[in-house]
Amino acid sequence: MASCSRKLPRISDKISSPSASVIANNNDLLIPILLYLPVRSLIVFKCVSKGWSSLISDPLFIRKYTIQARLSSPGLFLLKLSYADNFAYEFIRLDGKKVNGGVPLKFLNFVNDAPGLKIDGSCNGLICCSSFRCAPTSDETYYIYNPSTNRYKSILKFEHQPNSLVSVRSVSVAFNPLISPHYKVVFVWEVGKDQLQIEIFDLQTATWKVSGKPFRGHNDSFRRSGVFWNGSLHWINATKFGKWISLSNSFGYFDMEQELLMEMPVPPTPDIDEGYDRRIGSLHGVEFSILLVREEDKEEESNLVIHIPGKIICYKFKDMSFITTHNLSPNPIGEESLHYRWFYAHQYIESLAIV
Numbered sequence: 458m459a460s461c462s463r464k465l466p467r468i469s470d471k472i473s474s475p476s477a478s479v480i481a482n483n484n485d486l487l488i489p490i491l492l493y494l495p496v497r498s499l500i501v502f503k504c505v506s507k508g509w510s511s512l513i514s515d516p517l518f519i520r521k522y523t524i525q526a527r528l529s530s531p532g533l534f535l536l537k538l539s540y541a542d543n544f545a546y547e548f549i550r551l552d553g554k555k556v557n558g559g560v561p562l563k564f565l566n567f568v569n570d571a572p573g574l575k576i577d578g579s580c581n582g583l584i585c586c587s588s589f590r591c592a593p594t595s596d597e598t599y600y601i602y603n604p605s606t607n608r609y610k611s612i613l614k615f616e617h618q619p620n621s622l623v624s625v626r627s628v629s630v631a632f633n634p635l636i637s638p639h640y641k642v643v644f645v646w647e648v649g650k651d652q653l654q655i656e657i658f659d660l661q662t663a664t665w666k667v668s669g670k671p672f673r674g675h676n677d678s679f680r681r682s683g684v685f686w687n688g689s690l691h692w693i694n695a696t697k698f699g700k701w702i703s704l705s706n707s708f709g710y711f712d713m714e715q716e717l718l719m720e721m722p723v724p725p726t727p728d729i730d731e732g733y734d735r736r737i738g739s740l741h742g743v744e745f746s747i748l749l750v751r752e753e754d755k756e757e758e759s760n761l762v763i764h765i766p767g768k769i770i771c772y773k774f775k776d777m778s779f780i781t782t783h784n785l786s787p788n789p790i791g792e793e794s795l796h797y798r799w800f801y802a803h804q805y806i807e808s809l810a811i812v
Contacts, residue, residue: 488518491513493525496808513809519809522807523635531805532551532804534546534547534579534803534805535802535803536797536798544573551782552782553782565586565602567600568609570588570598573588575588575589576801577629578628578682578684580629580632582805582806582807582808584604584630585601585642597625599612601812602812603808603810604805605807605808608812623647624646626679627683628645629645629682630682637661638810640660640810641657641660642658643713644658652674654669654670655667655668655716678709683711689710689712690711691708691709692708693708708721708723743765746797747764748762748769748799749761749804758773759774760774762782769783
């Protein structure tokens with residue numbers, strides 16, 4: 458990680474305007490301006506001069522930009538439920554503001570993939586995608602995509618060789634740009650009946666590593682992309698369709714630094730009564746879906762992003778209040794149905810990360 462004490466490169470190219478020259482050659486004035494610009498503007502500004510390109514590409518500047526983006530431009534990609542052949546996504550800002558300018562993406566068309574692409578997961582501005590009409594085997598192509606820069610990396614080679622007993626259960630991205638500019642991709646393979654194996658792709662070394670020994674995993678475990686938080690990937694044990702909660706006694710999480718798979722106890726299941734349904738998101742007849750637990754720097758400022766029919770609302774833990782952040786267009790499937798499900802909601806921030 459870049460040292461915070463190291464100075465950023467100075468802009469030494471000649472600027473015609475005296476006032477512009479002062480700003481261009483004073484990092485204390487220039488950096489606060491650049492930090493609030495969208496990534497696509499920064500990419501254009503890298504072509505202005507070698508000095509600007511050096512500054513914007515500097516790891517310390519990228520780290521500062523990441524911190525600012527987490528505060529100012531967080532959003533969600535939401536898969537639209539429809540009967541269309543291709544997956545379409547809607548982007549919403551978590552601060553409730555309208556999306557101005559270009560939406561990061563509506564369709565995954567950054568590469569010509571005949572079967573069509575879907576989002577498997579996201580992490581700090583990077584999106585993991587795969588072909589959705591292919592069986593989850595080692596023949597499938599996976600992509601790590603940065604919508605901000607429109608750059609991607611194909612992941613093709615695996616240590617495991619295809620056979621009748623090998624398939625991919627899930628794929629997840631672990632990326633903390635505040636610690637390292639490099640990401641890791643974690644594959645959970647099914648190598649036998651209820652036998653799973655973790656394999657890791659490391660961007661920094663461009664190598665694959667089989668982590669640990671095969672372990673037992675039930676049919677409903679590790680079916681979806683894990684959530685990277687606090688240095689570990691976390692999986693909820695839910696079925697492939699994601700609507701019914703698993704009655705497993707624990708969830709799994711994988712410590713990326715130690716490469717240890719551990720279990721997290723689950724609170725006891727409440728008694729069934731007329732107001733509770735084992736389906737996630739049904740309470741007193743009102744269907745809802747928790748799309749995101751949004752963590753803030755101050756724990757008391759954290760909140761829930763919830764989808765109810767026709768609306769996206771925010772529940773604030775601090776004062777236990779609800780605020781409507783988005784009114785949704787009519788759902789083609791039905792007015793009382795939900796547009797989106799929790800397992801098709803992917804958090805996004807603008808990022809200068811290199812894939």
